[in-house]
Amino acid sequence: MDSGALGRLRGQAVTLVEVAPRDGLQNEAVQLSTADKVAFVDLLSAAHLPAIEVTAFVSAAWVPQMADAADVVRQITRRPGTRYTALVPNLKGFERALAAGVTEVAVVLAASETFSRRNINQSIDASLAVYREVCDRARAADVRVRGYLSTAFGCPYEGPVAVDAVVARTMQLLDCGVFEVAISDTIGVAHPGQVARLLESLQASVAIERIALHLHDTRGTALANVMAGLLAGVRTFDAAAGGLGGCPYAPGAAGNLATDDLVFMLDGLGMDSGVVPARLHEASAFIATRLDHPLPSRYARAPRLIG
Amino acid sequence: MDSGALGRLRGQAVTLVEVAPRDGLQNEAVQLSTADKVAFVDLLSAAHLPAIEVTAFVSAAWVPQMADAADVVRQITRRPGTRYTALVPNLKGFERALAAGVTEVAVVLAASETFSRRNINQSIDASLAVYREVCDRARAADVRVRGYLSTAFGCPYEGPVAVDAVVARTMQLLDCGVFEVAISDTIGVAHPGQVARLLESLQASVAIERIALHLHDTRGTALANVMAGLLAGVRTFDAAAGGLGGCPYAPGAAGNLATDDLVFMLDGLGMDSGVVPARLHEASAFIATRLDHPLPSRYARAPRLIG
Numbered sequence: 001m002d003s004g005a006l007g008r009l010r011g012q013a014v015t016l017v018e019v020a021p022r023d024g025l026q027n028e029a030v031q032l033s034t035a036d037k038v039a040f041v042d043l044l045s046a047a048h049l050p051a052i053e054v055t056a057f058v059s060a061a062w063v064p065q066m067a068d069a070a071d072v073v074r075q076i077t078r079r080p081g082t083r084y085t086a087l088v089p090n091l092k093g094f095e096r097a098l099a100a101g102v103t104e105v106a107v108v109l110a111a112s113e114t115f116s117r118r119n120i121n122q123s124i125d126a127s128l129a130v131y132r133e134v135c136d137r138a139r140a141a142d143v144r145v146r147g148y149l150s151t152a153f154g155c156p157y158e159g160p161v162a163v164d165a166v167v168a169r170t171m172q173l174l175d176c177g178v179f180e181v182a183i184s185d186t187i188g189v190a191h192p193g194q195v196a197r198l199l200e201s202l203q204a205s206v207a208i209e210r211i212a213l214h215l216h217d218t219r220g221t222a223l224a225n226v227m228a229g230l231l232a233g234v235r236t237f238d239a240a241a242g243g244l245g246g247c248p249y250a251p252g253a254a255g256n257l258a259t260d261d262l263v264f265m266l267d268g269l270g271m272d273s274g275v276v277p278a279r280l281h282e283a284s285a286f287i288a289t290r291l292d293h294p295l296p297s298r299y300a301r302a303p304r305l306i307g
Numbered sequence: 308m309d310s311g312a313l314g315r316l317r318g319q320a321v322t323l324v325e326v327a328p329r330d331g332l333q334n335e336a337v338q339l340s341t342a343d344k345v346a347f348v349d350l351l352s353a354a355h356l357p358a359i360e361v362t363a364f365v366s367a368a369w370v371p372q373m374a375d376a377a378d379v380v381r382q383i384t385r386r387p388g389t390r391y392t393a394l395v396p397n398l399k400g401f402e403r404a405l406a407a408g409v410t411e412v413a414v415v416l417a418a419s420e421t422f423s424r425r426n427i428n429q430s431i432d433a434s435l436a437v438y439r440e441v442c443d444r445a446r447a448a449d450v451r452v453r454g455y456l457s458t459a460f461g462c463p464y465e466g467p468v469a470v471d472a473v474v475a476r477t478m479q480l481l482d483c484g485v486f487e488v489a490i491s492d493t494i495g496v497a498h499p500g501q502v503a504r505l506l507e508s509l510q511a512s513v514a515i516e517r518i519a520l521h522l523h524d525t526r527g528t529a530l531a532n533v534m535a536g537l538l539a540g541v542r543t544f545d546a547a548a549g550g551l552g553g554c555p556y557a558p559g560a561a562g563n564l565a566t567d568d569l570v571f572m573l574d575g576l577g578m579d580s581g582v583v584p585a586r587l588h589e590a591s592a593f594i595a596t597r598l599d600h601p602l603p604s605r606y607a608r609a610p611r612l613i614g
Binding site: 004005006007010154156159187188189191192193194196200217218219220221222223224226227228231232254258261264265267268269270297298299302303305306 | 314461499503524525527529531534609
């Protein structure tokens with residue numbers, strides 16, 4: 001049994017980075033209370049998610065949902081062994097995060113120039129200069145920095161993004177000092193063939209241990225893309241409880257790959273994520289009661305399995 | 308480039324069996340006109356789907372949507388090279404199909420005894436006896452018979468279904484004379500690890516060329532399950548345009564694997580299904596105008612790709 005490519009995955013460890021409290025909630029129209037956000041993060045750590053992106057230290061004018069970032073960080077119950085991270089856009093955000101007690105931060109670089117300029121009104125190179133400062137400051141403060149490379153599989157303005165650009169930007173992020181780069185399918189256009197080819201190109205220059213995949217499920221390919229990632233040796237995947245994220249009011253737009261769906265698949269492959277599914281579903285069910293739309297997660301919405 | 312397990316799929320042929328006109332429409336509350344059904348089938352053949360399950364010769368009292376089976380078969384425009392098939396539950400249905408000019412039929416056997424009895428009020432062994440008669444009659448009439456093995460990955464009443472039972476029932480169907488068996492995830496509970504293990508067990512007794520996969524996307528795993536099937540050597544997959552099927556009114560219940568989603572993935576893998584995506588999307592868009600709910604297909608509902 002299990003002699004094939006998938007069988008060889010059995011027993012291997014996978015690290016999940018839970019991004020629902022940040023990437024999942026940032027676009028929600030309902031303003032959640034700080035207490036609900038804290039309860040959500042604590043339910044996620046109780047489900048043994050090994051890493052949780054808790055919030056973002058961004059301008060409250062731009063992302064009102066994240067205005068209470070420092071309060072959320074201060075009020076969560078830190079489970080020993082869980083990594084808590086926060087997104088920071090610049091040095092000012094980093095200093096706010098540091099003051100709140102954050103020990104790991106994340107920065108987002110775009111692979112598409114047009115996306116970078118339209119999304120944050122800054123060129124990719126200008127962002128890199130900012131992140132180099134953040135990484136230097138973080139090193140001095142003993143804070144780890146994770147990198148996202150957004151629009152790595154496609155841009156809503158430019159369409160396809162050149163593989164060479166993705167490889168170059170990944171290396172520049174690593175050169176700044178990030179410990180890993182989450183190659184991100186921001187608009188959910190990736191398919192497994194593209195994932196396989198991009199990872200093959202990346203591996204010519206970057207150790208696979210430095211690569212994570214951050215997938216959105218807009219076209220229903222997220223789990224298949226995880227399969228392509230697993231076959232290429234990726235062992236770190238971002239996911240959001242309940243499949244939150246994206247734009248919940250756009251018809252057909254789906255959010256992040258759902259942690260619920262991913263854990264169901266990884267458990268079926270016999271891989272070891274350490275996540276406790278029943279606790280995870282409690283976290284998803286809790287946050288669903290606070291939102292004004294059903295969870296995108298297919299697994300969460302399906303009838304419960306029997307037997 | 309493309310040296311891995313997925314790269315080896317590039318250039319290989321895949322056969323898609325389009326089941327939307329039958330498995331997709333049979334549970335729709337809206338009664339479609341015969342003309343609309345015929346137009347839908349003709350749009351699907353124009354998209355170069357190589358095999359289309361057109362209708363079912365079942366009791367009109369049980370499945371009112373299929374009452375016009377003979378008219379649909381007679382009115383479609385037969386594209387040379389396209390296989391047109393129809394589901395038949397018994398010898399009476401077979402004779403009706405034959406009289407209408409059908410040259411390929413399909414029969415459905417359950418892998419779960421409880422499902423068989425509750426769904427068609429007949430034991431699995433009794434069904435096999437019926438299908439043996441159908442296959443004998445079909446052979447004499449020069450009609451091919453395709454087999455489905457339903458609930459092969461799980462039963463809504465019994466839960467998990469034993470691998471040994473799936474293998475045994477598959478062999479019994481082949482022994483009746485079906486040319487291939489579509490191993491069917493009727494309630495959409497399969498995950499890639501289960502697909503890989505079941506196919507490995509099946510291959511000990513059955514040539515992989517005799518095996519197709521018929522997947523539903525209830526838990527979002529259908530494309531990942533296709534990946535597991537491709538890695539195991541399966542080259543025939545059922546799918547329904549727009550992701551139709553299942554129970555469209557149950558919250559969270561999804562239909563068949565969407566042909567739209569599958570073609571997007573197969574094209575990305577560089578595999579050759581022969582299907583013309585733009586024409587396929589026309590077929591899905593057409594049928595969407597005749598139904599009272601959005602298409603389940605993620606690809607069909609997502610923003611159009613640019614570039």
